[in-house]
Amino acid sequence: MADPAGLRLEVxxxxxxxxxxxxVVRSWMDAFDLVDEKRRHEVVLAVDEACSNAMRHAYGGxxxxxxxxxxxxxxxxxxxxxxxxxxxxxxxxLRRELPRVTSAxxxxxxxxxxxxxxxxxxxxxxxxxxxxxNCVVLRLRRGGKDGVDGEGRV
Amino acid sequence: xxxxxxxxxxxxxxxxxxxxxxxxxxxxxxxxxKAVPRASAGVEVDLGQVTYMDSSGVxxxxxxxxxxxxxxxxxxxSEPSESVMKVLELARLDSVFExxxx
Numbered sequence: 217m218a219d220p221a222g223l224r225l226e227v228x229x230x231x232x233x234x235x236x237x238x239x240v241v242r243s244w245m246d247a248f249d250l251v252d253e254k255r256r257h258e259v260v261l262a263v264d265e266a267c268s269n270a271m272r273h274a275y276g277g278x279x280x281x282x283x284x285x286x287x288x289x290x291x292x293x294x295x296x297x298x299x300x301x302x303x304x305x306x307x308x309x310l311r312r313e314l315p316r317v318t319s320a321x322x323x324x325x326x327x328x329x330x331x332x333x334x335x336x337x338x339x340x341x342x343x344x345x346x347x348x349x350n351c352v353v354l355r356l357r358r359g360g361k362d363g364v365d366g367e368g369r370v
Numbered sequence: 371x372x373x374x375x376x377x378x379x380x381x382x383x384x385x386x387x388x389x390x391x392x393x394x395x396x397x398x399x400x401x402x403x404k405a406v407p408r409a410s411a412g413v414e415v416d417l418g419q420v421t422y423m424d425s426s427g428v429x430x431x432x433x434x435x436x437x438x439x440x441x442x443x444x445x446x447x448s449e450p451s452e453s454v455m456k457v458l459e460l461a462r463l464d465s466v467f468e469x470x471x472x
Contacts, residue, residue, distance in 0.1 A: 231393035238422070248380050262437060264424050268392040328425035335460045 221248045221289040229271045229300070230279040238264050241287065241296075250289050251358060255336075259294070259356065260337040265329035266298035266352045274341025276349055294356045301349040305342060373401045380411035381444075387419040390427035398427065402434040412444030414470070417454045427454075428461050435467065446470050 223244050227233050238260050245256050267283055275281045286297040309330060333340045339355040371394035372387040382405040390398055405413045413434065417423075431447065438445035448470040450458070458464040 231391070234391050234393055235389055257453065260461065261424060261457060261460070264391065268424060268426065272392060328428055332425055332457070332460050 219288045221287075223251070223285075223287040225285040227267070227283045227285065228279065229275045229281040229283050229302075231268070231271055234264055234267060234271075237267055237285070241285075243292075244287055245333070250294055251356065255356075258336040259296075262333045262354060263296055263298065265332050266296075266354065267334075269305075269329050270298060270300035270302065270350065273300060273305065274300040276303065289358070292358060294358055295301040296354045297351060299345040299349065301345060301347045303349075304344065305350050324343075373398055375401055375405055379413075380409070381414050383414045383416055383448075385416045385419070389422040390420055390430075391422065391424045392426045395424075395426040395430050399430045399433065400433065402430060403437060405439050406437045406443060406445075407459045408436060409438075409441075409443045410428075413438060414446045414448050416448045418449035418451055420451045420454050423454050423457050425457070427428060428457055428463060429440065431467065432463070444468065448472075 221244075223240075225237070225240065227237060241260050241263050242256060245251055245259065251259060263285070267285070270283045271277070271279075281300070281302060282298045284297075286299075288295050309327075330340070333352070333354060336356070337354040338357045339353070341353040341355075343351045343353070345351040372385075373388055374385045375382050376385070384398075384399060384401050384405055388394070396472065402413065402415065415434065420427075435445045446468045448453070449472065450469060455464065458467070
């Protein structure tokens with residue numbers, strides 16, 4: 217039997233498909249009324265970041281590889297897994313947190329994706345993918361995390 | 371995404387429309403980094419018609435601001451849409467940029 221509200225996508229690693237992926241994730245949440253409207257945009261953003269990381273970093277911009285998405289929901293959790301078969305993410309990236317930047321002197325472009333995922337989801341787990349590469353598991357407690365400041369962890 | 375640059379007095383205005391993501395942000399980056407050294411007073415990035423922005427778009431704006439500081443010109447975001455403000459807040463960068471609303 218299929219997972220309740222389960223959806224699996226196998227997408228080629230071409231950034232032109234990111235808009236389509238965002239549309240699918242958004243429609244999936246709309247169809248099952250999974251999280252409140254305000255949070256849907258944040259979830260779409262975080263999933264987009266995970267896919268972009270796979271395309272840009274794991275595959276180094278190669279467009280003919282595969283990114284897998286698995287979307288699922290229970291009464292309590294929304295869980296989205298993004299996996300690739302590319303270069304493993306260096307360990308120092310896993311520890312990266314978003315700094316509180318108040319001045320332009322502290323600014324560093326890049327390295328924001330994982331921080332954004334952590335701001336949006338209650339749990340962000342990075343592991344090795346089923347066929348090597350990376351697997352990002354994003355879990356959100358439904359009706360959980362409140363707002364954009366990321367302070368409402370449960 | 372559509373990007374258009376226009377000289378308005380001593381400011382170069384860059385108008386952005388549509389989705390700014392990993393695919394489209396390099397075009398915005400080119401426009402911003404080309405405008406900064408040519409601007410006599412400032413660069414204004416009009417983000418009112420941006421329907422979506424990801425971290426690569428934010429990184430592009432960060433690069434623009436750093437470059438503008440080096441060239442000693444102003445770097446302003448004008449009329450940022452809700453999606454732009456959301457990603458800047460999530461990235462904790464909303465207080466870093468000068469934002470202009472009419």
